[in-house]
Amino acid sequence: MTIVDLRPSDDFEFKPGKGSVLLIACGALAREIVDLIERNHWEAFDLQCLPAKWHNTPDKIVPAVREKIRAAKAHYRSIFVLYGDCGTGGQLDALLSEEGVERIDGPHCYAFFSGNAEFETHSEEDVTSFFLTDYLARHFDKLVWSGLGLDKHPDLLPLYFGNYQRIVYLAQTRDDGLERKARAAAEKLGLGYEYRFTGYGELETDLEQRG
CATH class of the missing domain: 3.40.50 (Rossmann fold)
Structure with a gap:
């Protein structure tokens, strides 16, 4: 490579x-x-x-x-x-x-990590879910909290996340440290939390077909 x-x-x-x-x-x-x-x-x-x-x-x-x-x-x-x-x-x-x-097929990485068909089966229940991947869990404070200006303007929290009910962590790896970060992100946003292990999903299968 x-x-x-x-x-x-x-x-x-x-x-x-x-x-x-x-x-x-x-x-x-x-x-x-x-x-x-x-x-x-x-x-x-x-x-x-x-x-x-x-x-x-x-x-x-x-x-x-x-x-x-x-x-x-x-x-x-x-x-x-x-x-x-x-x-x-x-x-x-x-x-x-x-x-x-x-x-790669899919509207976003949440779908192809989950598997597009599997993601679609959860679409109704996930309409009020905010998703994290390993990358977003690892960099939540920089990309989301600070990236949206919530570190300086926490009063904006209801504006950005008022319609969400939970964080769904779509985990690519089994990493206790990242899961703790994801849970901490949910607490910081005042949301519920759900963990789903996806692995690399269709990212892996699509690359395998071309490798």
Whole structure:
């Protein structure tokens, strides 16, 4: 596996890695993707991650994915995108259709970690649930609490979370420390708590088909 840098620059010479398949992924999935690649000894993949924080500014995702695809296309047998729609309002799928590139199935990582069909079966009961993955549990204070300004304006808590009833922690790994963080996040938001172990779900099965 090679971590490939595709920084856009007029004078930057693109140098592909050794793999034949490029994965363009959300940075929030980086740890899980690297673990799967190393554990399964998949040698076909190179990996390029975009900043996880762009979930707060999804307008940046589509232009960056377009640039990555066009810089890399001639160097790889195929490119596979590991993003859900992720707030792009269908624009990511429109781009991928235009470029002839596939992405993992599902609207977001909560669905493909759970399994899209399984996630759908819980859709009605989860309408008032706020989801955490391992990544979000690990970085809750930075990405959610501080990211939404609740550290400085806790009075905004009802505005952001008043319609939620519980946190559902979709765990990719069995990690007591992360579960404690997820429980602490629920307490901090004044919400109920539920734990569901998902493993890597369809992230693993989709990569296995291409590895």
